[in-house]
Amino acid sequence: MYDFIIKPVSGRYNNTKEIGGVSFVTNTKIESYKSVSNEAEVIATPLSIVTDIRVGDRVTVHHNVFRRFYDIRGKEKNSRSHIKDDLYACSPEQIYLYGDNKSHLDYCFVQPVVNDDDWSSQKEKPLTGILRYGNKTLEEHDVYPGMVVGFTPESEFEFVVGGELLYCMKSKNIALTYGDEGSETKYNPSWTNSG
Template identity: 45%
Template sequence: MNSLYQFIIKPIGARYKNKIKIEDKELIINSTISNHKFINREAEIISLPLNYLTSIEKGDKVIVHHNIFRRYYNIQGKSVNSSKYFKEDLYFASPSQIYMYYRNNKWNTHENYCFVKPIIEDKKIIKNTGILKYGNSSLKVLNINPGDLIGFKPLREFEFIIDNELLYCMESNDIVIKYEHKTNQKEYNPSWAKSS
């Protein structure tokens, strides 16, 4: 079973991540379908599109757009699946909705996406600035590599938790400058990002 232009994926775990484990207790942190922050973004590739060349392989773990697994309330107030729902816990994902894939114990960005780690200075998050965590080939050509301090366009803080780290997903052209490190800046990772 293959789509012409879209990946077929299934969520890893539930569609929503409404609970976190703290020591031996489970805490419910969300009870609604409306909040996008609690939608699962981890999936497994079930099949590849027939008309798209990719380095992603069947069985790879991927990070996807939050609206794929989302449920909505329609105009009658009824809870319905997103337009990406296929059947029986399977969903379509266009190539632009897949941000990273995991293979050989390593995360690899897809297409022109990259991930940036927010930083703090004097206990405040520095806006539009971060450390490149996962780059891509177009950034590498510009000599912007993982570990570099970079500046990015406003409103690009699309939050993801990857391996218990808060990261911002963005495209290469969202990065506008490469800085030199300052001594009092540190990577920022809130405690809630480590508890899932």
Template identity: 35%
Template sequence: MRSINYIIVEVDSAYNNDKDIGNGINITVNTSIESVEHINRVAKVVKAPDFTMLEEGDEVIVHHNIFRLRNDQMGLEVESNYWIEDNKYFVPLTEVFMYRRGDSDWKALDPYCFVKPIEQEQPEQVQGIYVKDMEDNYKGMVKNTGVMAYVNESLKSLGVSDGDTIAFSNYSEYEFTIDGELYYKMATKDIIGIYK
């Protein structure tokens, strides 16, 4: 099949429901189709339209709904709206956030970028009570601050580089685990400034 408007990808599994806890032991950590955290977001390109920079064999990071199972009007579990057959799916280009070719590093695609959150320092305790205001963090991370990990071309043109400590807007922390590390996917418009 030749792709015209979408990239065609394949995945080993739509969900990452099992976790290796060592010594060859796997445990199931999720049994729900609703859990966004456990939906796979990494796929391999099978076909790509000629007008894109993507090529067969590239790895891509995509929106979680591409692979998400759903319930139909009868309550039966069915494949994603993007499912083609077996383990193949079509992906609109607007839902591809990053790609990696071979052994190269990930490259963010405009308008998306990925920010590494900064862990909040442990607050001091007074008689077992934390005195630091909990509003200063988000899930144990410094609120609205992170380190640019995968910058896009638009932000590069504005002087933002990988490794810069940046400020970002409220509620823009869309969590992704990539190569075992936590990142926030954001858009160019979510980046407020650079700390120098």
């Protein structure tokens, strides 16, 4: 009634890398959120809501949907989203992108930029990035993809989408705009290409 039914696109975990035709496992810990796959295919949509997401669409979901964990006794368990086999229930709030990278609900994605401060040891410019995927709320305030934006501290959580590091946040976390993309260099660390 209220949840999407989804399945992972290429397994629950994204923890292998191919080098020279040999596949290597890059992480064996089930707890690490960076290794959990967040790409899914929609199998069924909720009956209780109207949505632009269709059966067969690819979606980017919260890492806890597919994640496994150890209970208090050390026994490995599925997330509470697991239904059976490779089917999972996913609430609308756990979907961040759908289709051809359209933001879902009030989410948006910002790509970090290289820090141009020669005196700083941080590689990326703090709380600044290029809006990559916006939404209707931001457009109503004349904020569009390609604009350099500032965002509030600790509002972002990282995703790798199409081999690029992006920060997902809500529209309300975009605090200001610096105008259109200019001399900024996108920051994309090498570990994002681990798949």
